[in-house]
Amino acid sequence: MTTQKLLQIPFVLLIVTSIVFAGCDSGINADGDTGTMEVLMHDAPANYDEVNVFVERVEVNNSESDEGWIELNSPQQSYDLLELTNGATEVLGSAELPVGTYEQVRLILSSENHSVVVDGKEHSMFVPSGEQTGIKLNVNAEIEPDFTYTMLLDFDAARSVVVRGNQQAGESYLLKPVIKATNEAVTGNIAGAVEPVDSDPFVYAIAGGDTLSSTKADTSNGKFKLIGLEEGSYTVSVDPTNDSYATENVDDVEVSVGETTELETITVPEN
Structure with missing residues (x-):
């Protein structure tokens, strides 16, 4: 996983x-x-x-x-x-x-x-x-x-x-x-939040099959921020460490230089 x-x-x-x-x-x-x-x-x-x-x-x-x-x-x-x-x-x-x-x-x-x-x-x-x-x-x-x-x-x-x-x-x-x-x-960022918070997920920015940035969502509020990303399109993959929840992906997330792309709250499904 x-x-x-x-x-x-x-x-x-x-x-x-x-x-x-x-x-x-x-x-x-x-x-x-x-x-x-x-x-x-x-x-x-x-x-x-x-x-x-x-x-x-x-x-x-x-x-x-x-x-x-x-x-x-x-x-x-x-x-x-x-x-x-x-x-x-x-x-x-x-x-x-x-x-x-x-x-x-x-x-x-x-x-x-x-x-x-x-x-x-x-x-x-x-x-x-x-x-x-x-x-x-x-x-x-x-x-x-x-x-x-x-x-x-x-x-x-x-x-x-x-x-x-x-x-x-x-x-x-x-x-x-x-x-x-x-x-x-020459980089930008992606920010957002994951719910439920107790899914305790890792969050990845993936492009062309490579993970180019990753972080762990905050355990108190589910917020995350992926930094240091070059301009382009990414898939944001949310991978819970709590086995009660399943992975959720958000495709076609655009990153622009000098900007932070704010995502809507990502809800991970139950297994």
Whole structure:
């Protein structure tokens, strides 16, 4: 049910090599003009109580060399990804940069200090090589004078938590980050509500057979918001976790850049 749809989300697991800031061939404006880059994180949901990720630094670069990353911020902070649904975001970093094209962003995660809570029990997660290399994303972000470029990082909690072992021998957990980056300026959103609230559904925006955004409806009022969607037509699929209710789809939902498409309340049928 939910797992099958979550597996449709595009898989973006990126392993990093170091990249440099080389001003001589970078295309960065030498006239002193600057703009701002802001990096926001949000989450694709998962069937856990918590997924806690510790972010050490956020960096960008504007070349293909092997050193010279520019630090946007050093949060040194843990974030529960499952709190970043329904349009909620967390600012990972914001900084003024010389005008030009920045080709990559990377997150430096601690090799420790990550955890997942399953059925009320907390388990530590290990990041293979995370502290040494980080997670690199190709973005080609264009920084313009006196404007803010807002980048959305969709951290897919369900695909990022890897379980090893079994209940008999004992389970362990790895964090292998799966992240998708989009430019907020070229995206729109879909918002609505689901009833009955106790259907407790996941909500997906699907196009061309791929799930491009997902969230969990608010357990108190059934409201949901799917963000970071490129302009186009989507099917909104509501998939209850309460087995007393069945899946309900809304077809041909149009998304326009810079706008939020508001849907009428979606009522899921009983099984």
